[in-house]
Amino acid sequence: xxxxxxxxxxxxxxxxxxxxxxxxxxxxxxxxxxxxxxxxxxxxxxxxxxxxxxxxxxxxxxxxxxxxxxxxxxxxxxxxxxxxxxxxxxxxxxxxxxxxxxxxxxxxxxxxxxxxxxxxxxxxxxxxxxxxxxxxxxxxxxxxxxxxxxxxxxxxxxxxxxxxxxxxxxxxxxxxxxxxxxxxxxxxxxxxxxxxxxxxxxxxxxxxxxxxxxxxxxxxxxxxxxxxxxxxxxxxxxxxxxxxxxxxxxxxxxxxxxxxxxxxxxxxxxxxxxxxxxxxxxxxxxxxxxxxxxxxxxxxxxxxxxxxxxxxxxxxx
Amino acid sequence: xxxxxxxxxxxxxxxxxxxxxxxxxxxxxxxxxxxxxxxxxxxxxxxxxxxxxxxxxxxxxxxxxxxxxxxxxxxxxxxxxxxxxxxxxxxxxxxxxxxxxxxxxxxxxxxxxxxxxxxxxxxxxxxxxxxxxxxxxxxxxxxxxxxxxxxxxxxxxxxxxxxxxxxxxxxxxxxxxxxxxxxxxxxxxxxxxxxxxxxxxxxxxxxxxxxxxxxxxxxxxxxxxxxxxxxxxxxxxxxxxxxxxxxxxxxxxxxxxxxxxxxxxxxxxxxxxxxxxxxxxxxxxx
Numbered sequence: 001x002x003x004x005x006x007x008x009x010x011x012x013x014x015x016x017x018x019x020x021x022x023x024x025x026x027x028x029x030x031x032x033x034x035x036x037x038x039x040x041x042x043x044x045x046x047x048x049x050x051x052x053x054x055x056x057x058x059x060x061x062x063x064x065x066x067x068x069x070x071x072x073x074x075x076x077x078x079x080x081x082x083x084x085x086x087x088x089x090x091x092x093x094x095x096x097x098x099x100x101x102x103x104x105x106x107x108x109x110x111x112x113x114x115x116x117x118x119x120x121x122x123x124x125x126x127x128x129x130x131x132x133x134x135x136x137x138x139x140x141x142x143x144x145x146x147x148x149x150x151x152x153x154x155x156x157x158x159x160x161x162x163x164x165x166x167x168x169x170x171x172x173x174x175x176x177x178x179x180x181x182x183x184x185x186x187x188x189x190x191x192x193x194x195x196x197x198x199x200x201x202x203x204x205x206x207x208x209x210x211x212x213x214x215x216x217x218x219x220x221x222x223x224x225x226x227x228x229x230x231x232x233x234x235x236x237x238x239x240x241x242x243x244x245x246x247x248x249x250x251x252x253x254x255x256x257x258x259x260x261x262x263x264x265x266x267x268x269x270x271x272x273x274x275x276x277x278x279x280x281x282x283x284x285x286x287x288x289x290x291x292x293x294x295x296x297x298x299x300x301x302x303x304x305x306x307x308x309x310x311x312x313x314x315x316x317x
Numbered sequence: 318x319x320x321x322x323x324x325x326x327x328x329x330x331x332x333x334x335x336x337x338x339x340x341x342x343x344x345x346x347x348x349x350x351x352x353x354x355x356x357x358x359x360x361x362x363x364x365x366x367x368x369x370x371x372x373x374x375x376x377x378x379x380x381x382x383x384x385x386x387x388x389x390x391x392x393x394x395x396x397x398x399x400x401x402x403x404x405x406x407x408x409x410x411x412x413x414x415x416x417x418x419x420x421x422x423x424x425x426x427x428x429x430x431x432x433x434x435x436x437x438x439x440x441x442x443x444x445x446x447x448x449x450x451x452x453x454x455x456x457x458x459x460x461x462x463x464x465x466x467x468x469x470x471x472x473x474x475x476x477x478x479x480x481x482x483x484x485x486x487x488x489x490x491x492x493x494x495x496x497x498x499x500x501x502x503x504x505x506x507x508x509x510x511x512x513x514x515x516x517x518x519x520x521x522x523x524x525x526x527x528x529x530x531x532x533x534x535x536x537x538x539x540x541x542x543x544x545x546x547x548x549x550x551x552x553x554x555x556x557x558x559x560x561x562x563x564x565x566x567x568x569x570x571x572x573x574x575x576x577x578x579x580x581x582x583x584x585x586x587x588x589x590x591x592x593x594x595x596x597x598x599x600x601x602x603x
Contacts, residue, residue: 057501083503091501099494103516113502162498 001033001056001089001170001202006065008051025051027226028065031219035169036196038203040217040234042210042249048226049206053174056204058086070169087117090163094175096155100147106133106158107143113165128165135198136161136191153184157191164195170202177212189216210253214238222246225282232307242309244287281311289313328596335592341585349402356395357381360552364390369568385570387561393570396552397578403553404534404582407468411533412526414472419479420522424510426480427487438484441477449474450539457545464537464553467546471536475529482525486518524594531586538579554579 008026026048033039041049054060055067058074067074069085077085093099100109110129114120120128130140136157147155156176163171173192177185193216196203207213213220214234221231222245230243241247278284284294293312301308304315330336348355358364370386371378378385384394426437444452456470490496491514499513540546541555549556554575561571 059497059501086501087503089501091498093494093498095494099498101495101499101513101517112499112504116499116502116504116508159498162502166502 001204002068002071003029003031003056004066004068005030006052006055006062006067008048008055008060009063024226026055026062029221029223029226029228030065031221031228031231033170033202033204035202036200037218038196038205038216039219039221040205040207040213041221041223042207042213043223044208047223049208049223050174051226052223053091053172053204053206056170057089057091057172058082059091087166088168089170089172090166090168092156092159092163092171092173092176095179096152096159097179099159100155102147105144105146106138106150109147109158110162110165113162117166132161132165135195136164151184152180153188156180156184156188160188160192160195164199164201167199168201170204172204172206174206175208176205178207178209185212186215192216210249222249227282227310228301228308229283229310230307231301236306240305242304242307242314243283243311244289245283289316325596329592332592332595334588335595338585338588338590338592341581342589345401345405345582345585348398349405352398352402356392356398357383358392358395360391360396360399361550362391364392366390369564369571371568372570384574385568387557387571388564388568391550393557393574396557397554397574399552400554400557400575400578401582403464403547403551404537404579407464407471407537407553408530408533408586411468411472411475411537412529414468415475415529416479416522416526418472419476420483420515422476423480423483423485424487424515427484427491427514428506428510434484437480441480444474445477450536453536453540454543454545457540462545462548464541464547464551467537467540468533470540471533474536475532478525478529479522482521483518486521487514490514490517520597524590524597527593528587528590531583531590534586535579535583 005028006026007024007028010023010025029048029052031039041052043049051060055062058067058069061075066076069088072085074082074085104112107126107129110132111125114125114128119125130143133140133143138154138157138161142150147158150158160171160176176192177188180188189212192203195201203216205213205216217234219232220234220237221228222237222243223229224245230237230241230246237246238250241250278295280293280295280297281287281290281299284290287294291313297312299310299312301310302314303309364382364386367379367382367386367390369388370382370390372385373380373383375385382392382394384392384397386392387396422437422441426434447455453467453470453474456473457466460466460469487510496509496513499509504513537546538553538555538558541553542559544556544559547553547556549560557575558572558579561568561575565572
């Protein structure tokens with residue numbers, strides 16, 4: 001999967017009296033995601049992570065830019081073709097309590113993707129469901145149970161199993177573990193990594209939890225206000241962050257090891273309004289290194305120290 | 318599944334009125350089904366020697382006519398029993414018609430959004446603007462009197478309730494992730510509507526339908542009373558009331574028993590509906 005400068009803008013307001021505005025939820029994101037690897041997207045609430053996830057899952061068309069799947073563009077193909085392509089990208093959601101249909105049994109939920117796409121006979125479908133239940137660590141006697149009988153971790157296993165039923169190439173995981181207990185988080189993450197090896201999956205992993213990202217990702221993209229501010233291999237980002245925002249995020253991660261605890265640099269100020277973004281760097285109002293150039297001219301992502309950084313002063317910091 | 322059913326019954330049975338309502342409903346259903354066996358006489362047979370015979374326990378009463386006869390000598394009890402059949406048929410048809418149409422309209426509005434949503438909901442608002450009985454009278458006046466047209470009119474009048482309810486619950490379900498997941502799996506809009514979203518919207522619709530049953534019976538009786546519903550000699554309760562109006566000073570039983578039948582039925586369905594709502598609504602559970 002490849003994204004080229006995808007943007008998603010939402011018109012807002014424009015009721016009877018209100019002035020029309022545009023929210024740039026995602027504004028120019030590019031990435032390449034190969035099978036078998038994980039790209040983690042990190043950022044605070046409202047930075048456009050979830051919108052990016054919905055676009056990547058082809059549930060929403062980008063307003064601009066293109067998304068390629070297996071080298072094929074998704075914007076220009078027919079609706080029927082896009083529907084078929086959509087099957088190659090499946091989603092795992094944040095809230096395991098809302099992502100399973102409460103009126104259906106686990107067996108029916110897992111069978112549904114096969115049923116919709118008319119795969120195999122009923123007996124074959126049930127066999128596929130049972131095999132997948134085995135694979136994600138669900139017991140066979142749970143086939144006829146309803147979602148309300150399961151814990152959050154088990155539900156997330158079911159959700160992952162459902163996403164894999166159609167054998168997709170890409171799984172978009174929108175904060176798949178942030179609603180779970182820490183001990184369960186590790187189990188689910190390890191399961192996801194095992195499945196990645198087994199099915200040669202590409203993960204687009206959305207998260208705000210850097211310790212989770214450190215565990216699962218190969219590549220990391222840090223987003224701020226709908227734009228990527230830093231993008232590169234995990235090791236480089238964690239070891240030598242170049243963008244001031246990434247540094248602050250990393251500094252804010254709590255650590256168990258007292259030796260690694262640094263004096264937290266608190267991020268001051270508020271997010272700029274996405275309705276009325278400043279002309280320069282979106283982070284300038286909160287950045288300790290901001291200069292006049294930052295407020296006037298928007299920094300474009302450029303390679304610095306092995307990864308892409310959108311900051312005028314990346315070398316200096 | 319049986320465990321859930323038992324738990325449901327326990328919370329339903331807490332409400333004595335609801336159980337009473339269910340009991341009366343049961344009696345009515347038995348009467349309606351067995352009307353031909355239970356009624357002593359044909360509902361339209363006229364006994365020329367027994368005009369306005371009082372109930373059996375009163376002076377001049379006759380045990381052949383336990384609740385007396387009307388102005389043309391028909392047995393009131395037999396007519397009431399056959400009337401129960403009619404009322405249940407009316408209630409059921411009206412609710413089925415408006416529930417089905419309203420649900421489809423509501424789901425369509427919720428899924429389509431935009432212009433379609435606005436068009437459907439404003440149309441429903443227009444229907445709601447008129448007092449329901451008045452609108453029903455207008456519709457019957459246009460279509461012509463008769464039981465079928467009366468049922469159609471009542472169904473149209475009660476449509477907005479179902480439409481708004483199903484639209485509102487569908488909208489709240491549509492925002493949930495399981496709908497998105499099913500969409501990502503390639504489900505068609507029709508499948509999403511009826512297989513994914515609708516089953517999760519059923520609880521409030523069931524309650525509305527059980528309460529709508531009594532509205533339907535009441536409105537159909539009112540239309541019958543106004544001469545716009547079932548036509549004589551059909552033993553419909555409202556029509557019976559209308560025919561007996563001029564005798565209310567001489568023969569109270571001609572009016573009292575059909576009136577009481579309507580009251581008891583409507584009350585039973587309302588109590589049952591209330592109990593159902595309390596039992597199905599987790600927010601009201603202690």
